[in-house]
Amino acid sequence: MSQDKDRIGSPDRWTRFEMDIKKYIAHKKNIIDKALDKYLPLARLKPQVIHKAMRYSIFPGGKRIRPIFTIAGFEACGGKGDLAVPVACGVELIHSYTLIHDDMPCMDNDDFRRGKHTCHKKFGEDIALLAGDGLLTLAFQIIAESGNIDVIKEISKAIGTRGIIGGQVADILGKDKDIEYINLKKTAALFETAVKSGGIIKGAGKREIDALGNFGRDIGLTFQLLDDLKDEDGYARLYGAGRTKEKAEFLAKRAKSHLKIFGKRADALLKLAGLIR
Ligand code: GRG
Numbered sequence: 001m002s003q004d005k006d007r008i009g010s011p012d013r014w015t016r017f018e019m020d021i022k023k024y025i026a027h028k029k030n031i032i033d034k035a036l037d038k039y040l041p042l043a044r045l046k047p048q049v050i051h052k053a054m055r056y057s058i059f060p061g062g063k064r065i066r067p068i069f070t071i072a073g074f075e076a077c078g079g080k081g082d083l084a085v086p087v088a089c090g091v092e093l094i095h096s097y098t099l100i101h102d103d104m105p106c107m108d109n110d111d112f113r114r115g116k117h118t119c120h121k122k123f124g125e126d127i128a129l130l131a132g133d134g135l136l137t138l139a140f141q142i143i144a145e146s147g148n149i150d151v152i153k154e155i156s157k158a159i160g161t162r163g164i165i166g167g168q169v170a171d172i173l174g175k176d177k178d179i180e181y182i183n184l185k186k187t188a189a190l191f192e193t194a195v196k197s198g199g200i201i202k203g204a205g206k207r208e209i210d211a212l213g214n215f216g217r218d219i220g221l222t223f224q225l226l227d228d229l230k231d232e233d234g235y236a237r238l239y240g241a242g243r244t245k246e247k248a249e250f251l252a253k254r255a256k257s258h259l260k261i262f263g264k265r266a267d268a269l270l271k272l273a274g275l276i277r
Contacts, residue, residue, distance in 0.1 A: 021268065021271035021274075021275065024268055025068060025272075028064070028072075029063075029068065031071075031085060032067045032071075032085065032088055032089060032092060033059075033064070035089050036058055036059075036089050036093070037059075039086075039089055039093075039138065039142055040055055050130055050134055053119055053122070053123040053127050053128065053130075053131035054131045054134050054138075056122060057099070057135070058093070058096055060114075061092075062114055066088075066091045066194040067088035067092040067194065068088070069191065069194045069216065069269070069272065070084055070091050070194045071084045071088050071198060072198065072272055073196065073199050073269065074202050076199070076259070076262045076265045076266040076268070077198065077202040077204035077208050077212075077262070079202040083201055083202075084197075084201050086142050086143065087142075087143055087151055087197050087198075088194075088198075089139075090139040090143040090146075091155070091197065093139035094136060094155070095190060096135050097132040097133070097135040097136040098132075098164060098168075098190075099113060100120075100128055100129075100135070101128075101129070103120065103128075104120050104125060105120065105125065107172070119131055140156075146201075148200065148201060151197050151200050151201060154197055155193050155197060157193075158189045158190060158192065158193035159189070159190065159193070162185075163185055163189040163190075163193075164185060164186060166181075166185050167181065167183075167189065168185075170185065171186055176238055179235055182234075183221055183225070183234070183235065184221065186224075187220050187223060188216070188220030189217075189220070190220065191216040191217065191219055191220030192213050192216035192220060193216070194216060195212045195215055195216030195219075195269070196209055196213040207261065211258045211259065211261050211262070214255075214258040215256075215259055215269065215273075218251045218252070218255035219251075219252070219255040219273050219276055221251050222248050222251045222252045222255060222276055223276050225247055225248040225251070226276065226277060228244060229245065229248070252273060252276065252277075259273075
């Protein structure tokens, strides 16, 4: 039978042979979106408004870059199939919870997100706050059900008060000297834990898991610097566009260097990193 039929029928072979990154992203995004739809309570379930708000914030959604990194991290360690999908979904739910809360009037006070009204604009602050809580709680239910205690430990550390929450607090306090800490905790910590979790799910060794973490952290920092550059905010506001670009290039290059130990298996991670610009 033709190889094409084989490829279409088997996503693992498809990713191996057809490392066109755009197709890879579309393929993984589709898997993640379908799984998220399965995990999220139906909008008609009582109390409807909270489930509507949770679904409103997840669909149609953004780039799904963090959960794709989880799956690509899993594959870099030799993982095949859908074993990393539940944790990848958990990572995306956590990301979405941070966005809902970050958009609220007590934080960044944004009216729009992903081209539509923010959750609190649409559903009110009380429901938005709880929708964020609901997504975070659901994330841990899904991750726990996937049965890997080490992933739970890893992710809960990354998003706690010494991780994302700590970064957000430092951001609120607004001390310029804390910018490196803020970027590391507020943005890079979730990328780092997303990629690392893929390796943990596969049961990879310390050397591989550390390499994935280093890669995720550097690519997360790059992502934030480029976002600052676009918005003329954060690091770019403090240090100027030239220095920010230089630092982002340095970090992107260093991120890729952490992947050497994986050889060809890190192709997807490498190409995903190349898209962060
Ligand atoms: C509320 C605990 C708590 C934390 C909030 C991550 C965060 C901390 C706030 C998000 C605000 C922000 C601008 C973060 C910088 C990183 C960033 C550009 C996030 C948006 O991520 P994308 O571009 O979003 O991946 P999509 O829409 O594609 O999912």
